[in-house]
Amino acid sequence: MRSSLARVSRQLSSRQLSTKVGFVGLGAMGRHMAANIAASGTPTTVWDMSGDAVDFAVGKGCAGAADAAGAVAGADVVFTSLPRSVDVEALADALVAAGALPKNCVWVDTTSGVPDVSQRIYAKVADACGAKFLDCGVAGGPKGAEAGALAAMVGGDADALETASPVMAHVMGKVVHVGPSGAGHAVKSVNNTLLAAHIWVAYEGLLTLAKLGVPMETALAAINAASGRSLVTEERIPNHVLSREFDFGFALDLMRKDIGITMDTLDAIDMPAPALRVVNEMFCMGEAKLGPKAEHMEVVKVLEDMCGAQIKKAD
Amino acid sequence: MRSSLARVSRQLSSRQLSTKVGFVGLGAMGRHMAANIAASGTPTTVWDMSGDAVDFAVGKGCAGAADAAGAVAGADVVFTSLPRSVDVEALADALVAAGALPKNCVWVDTTSGVPDVSQRIYAKVADACGAKFLDCGVAGGPKGAEAGALAAMVGGDADALETASPVMAHVMGKVVHVGPSGAGHAVKSVNNTLLAAHIWVAYEGLLTLAKLGVPMETALAAINAASGRSLVTEERIPNHVLSREFDFGFALDLMRKDIGITMDTLDAIDMPAPALRVVNEMFCMGEAKLGPKAEHMEVVKVLEDMCGAQIKKAD
């Protein structure tokens, strides 16, 4: 009995040790994910268009490859973290055309992607070489990526997720399997659109109270002890807006990209959503005024500019 | 040292025992608050237009009075829980005219009131007999009232709140002093408007996912592990909507009243708030379709009716 358990344990251990990871896309999120996987002792080969990004990852223990095909060669689990779903699809097309995608590998795409493009990639790579594509929406930002504490929402096959889970555990604190292919990116974009909505309605409500002379800390304390609370009133505003530092680290154009995926989804399924549409318009105005690289929480300035009050610590 | 502590304790105890409470308005909220105060051993005299309501409170240990003046006679702390601020103002006018409001009493008004009416009452009763009016927004619903676990947001004088706090502690789990007269009702109405906004945007987002085939429990689990979470996604929808029971116990017209107070406040201070205005319209449509006494969470049916999906447990 004991020896049997020990054998299984040895097998599991050797399986995990033998897992090889290929990682393509080393931006603000990807570089930290790759570094954390390598830090766990898992062999991790990386590629990015930017040589500096590759150097960063190599400095954290990854192996550098000359191109994307080199990064994924022989990998059991492939990770991608790219700007857009069309970039992931282009990569998939190129790897398939070159026969470079490992047979039966699991592909974890952490790009903030578009549900129907992900469904298309899922079918293409399964057809080409039995690869299993998981659309994996992640939340938590660069800090969550660095801390290995991202929250993941995964669409695709359950057995593929089971295979990738031990590696994913090095970068993700929570992993939820939310449904079939496409569901991961859909839930991610809806989650971020709800976040955007909670940010904007909190701004409207709090600035109303600010104009009435209510101190912001006490308003937030009351709301957080009552029913109007959200992650925004509990964390984002107290930690990143009251100080006027706007130092969360998530750019407005990336937030708008996630909202935009939800808007496209609404269009595609003829779903009425008047409140989320208005939130989209407000962030659209925000980017028009503040530029794409403003911090996402800075949209408050559009409204502050119109009402003469501010969300800040009491003097 | 010990005897000194014992003496202070005795004093505190006798002070609390000697506090007399008058309570006017024994509706779904008021009756439980009065019962909890009486249950603490505090002498509590009550009145309501409805004899049944008075009977309920008497059954819980309160003393019944023949009229409002009788209920407040000799009280140190007066509580009101009435439909609207104008009812509280009418009561204040009548008690002042009759000289029935006890000198220097503290008046805790738990009505979902209107900031500027509360400010007017504050000034009137201070002028008439030195009474101190606290506008005390409460959150938590009838269940919170019954459990003595309401969250209170109080506007008015800090010393008056200190005086009333020991009695308030019997019905309120959290009490936050949010600012001068009017601020309690303002924060309450904004809190409830944020709640309404969180409800509606969650409905828009979740029904989008439901149309895409994502199970509601997994969507909620993912969102609650990520950044889109609110009290609504963590408690209201899992506990009261997924089951299709809609059994929270807060009627749509009462919710709309709170939102309406915020809308009036926006008008009064010329504050732009496009997203909260749209939320108001959606609840207005909800009441038009479902009637005033529908449960507030039932507004989801307006949207479900338009998209052919439902927020419910997976089959």
Place this chain on the structure above:
Amino acid sequence: MRSSLARVSRQLSSRQLSTKVGFVGLGAMGRHMAANIAASGTPTTVWDMSGDAVDFAVGKGCAGAADAAGAVAGADVVFTSLPRSVDVEALADALVAAGALPKNCVWVDTTSGVPDVSQRIYAKVADACGAKFLDCGVAGGPKGAEAGALAAMVGGDADALETASPVMAHVMGKVVHVGPSGAGHAVKSVNNTLLAAHIWVAYEGLLTLAKLGVPMETALAAINAASGRSLVTEERIPNHVLSREFDFGFALDLMRKDIGITMDTLDAIDMPAPALRVVNEMFCMGEAKLGPKAEHMEVVKVLEDMCGAQIKKAD
């Protein structure tokens, strides 16, 4: 036969000549209305808080009075053109208290008024002395007033309107009896809210085309030859915006006042109106940015500021 016609003509002429008018409120609109009535040969006695305003009217042939009671003394038809309905009600209360309102006179109130306040005044003055109050919404602005070409929407009794019509004809090109007391002000405020909505949606649509490089004159010509046309695309934008003169002469705060009356009416009758609410928010933002005395058409600048295009003549 001929002598009979001549007799009727003499009677009509003498009836009209014998009509005496009292006019209170000589602002940008009132002064021109009073001047046009006096210019018709009708004896017109006026009063305003501003001596300059009275001097203007006297210069146009009116008689000046020392106070409002003096202006209406002996009048068959009383006109008012005041800032708000509450001012009209205060005047009515004062005249009634002083017994200064002529028995059975007809009172034409051209103030941009509130329907339910007008209904209250209607009842008060009928009770006091049989006076007939007409709530008379007018459109056309100061230029329309000066040209005697205002459009009037009148609520109240048909026979009273018939009595006042010959005098009203000197300042109004079109008079429509729209319903019972209150209907005139209601239709006026809804009309102006539709105008505001047409302005704002035209701005959104035209700036979209401007960003695509379509010349504004041709876009307007096409729309005006098709189904998207309104008074705004046919007159306001071609005549007052393309030139960037913004010279129509209707201030933003007055426009917002009319919209506000509609918003209050929506509140009062629980009417959902999501699009008109959003228009209200946009004009609220406009006043916040541009100030109350900006021209109403200048709200375009809020949107231009966000999209980098302008509605102007092609270079």
Place this chain on the structure above:
Amino acid sequence: MRSSLARVSRQLSSRQLSTKVGFVGLGAMGRHMAANIAASGTPTTVWDMSGDAVDFAVGKGCAGAADAAGAVAGADVVFTSLPRSVDVEALADALVAAGALPKNCVWVDTTSGVPDVSQRIYAKVADACGAKFLDCGVAGGPKGAEAGALAAMVGGDADALETASPVMAHVMGKVVHVGPSGAGHAVKSVNNTLLAAHIWVAYEGLLTLAKLGVPMETALAAINAASGRSLVTEERIPNHVLSREFDFGFALDLMRKDIGITMDTLDAIDMPAPALRVVNEMFCMGEAKLGPKAEHMEVVKVLEDMCGAQIKKAD
């Protein structure tokens, strides 16, 4: 001098007689356009997937072809009236591949098309055979098509439009050249989105007045004499809604398609347009409730259902 004029006239006449037209797409609009062109004596060869549609056109004097290539063979001016821009692009691709598109012909596309797809077709057919593609948005509905009184907004080259103008004159009462390729469809979709906005805001405003007891005919008369007027208040509602016949003949899904083109354009150029977005949501709700083939004016029923009033003739 006289003989010279006669010669020019003969030349013009012979040029017009010699113009040959090919027409593809004989739906509710196309069949009437083709019939009117044939009725002018211009040789017109037609094709449609539906044999019934071809029979109708042949009955009106057109010649039937066996396929699209047959319809356009030898044509100087090609007309299309297809469901969507992608259908036009597929036709263009097929004709180009088959070498069936006449050299240097002018192609007038009256489809409610998408600006950037039209720009793509413009380039493709110019490259292939020097054909000149005009994107020609038309307004007026089937009745306008039948009466030969459509309003056209044309994007593309001015000289191509000049060539096609004599033929277009047989079906279009007004033709406006609005800009380069794409501009015609852009102006058309914005025009129809403004129409939709005017419809919806008129419904919100008029139902408010209906709830107050104002007769609809008098409300419309007043608004049409004042500044709130649009084509909707002057024609659509009086002629097609007051009677409750909803007999204009433009289906809700077609209206939504035009609005959708504008929404896509807003997305593409990052243009904030909060009011038009809300209008889109209201029509989205309308189609969800009434189905795609409801008349576009019937969206009023969504709002009537929520407010208990109706826009109809007084009893």
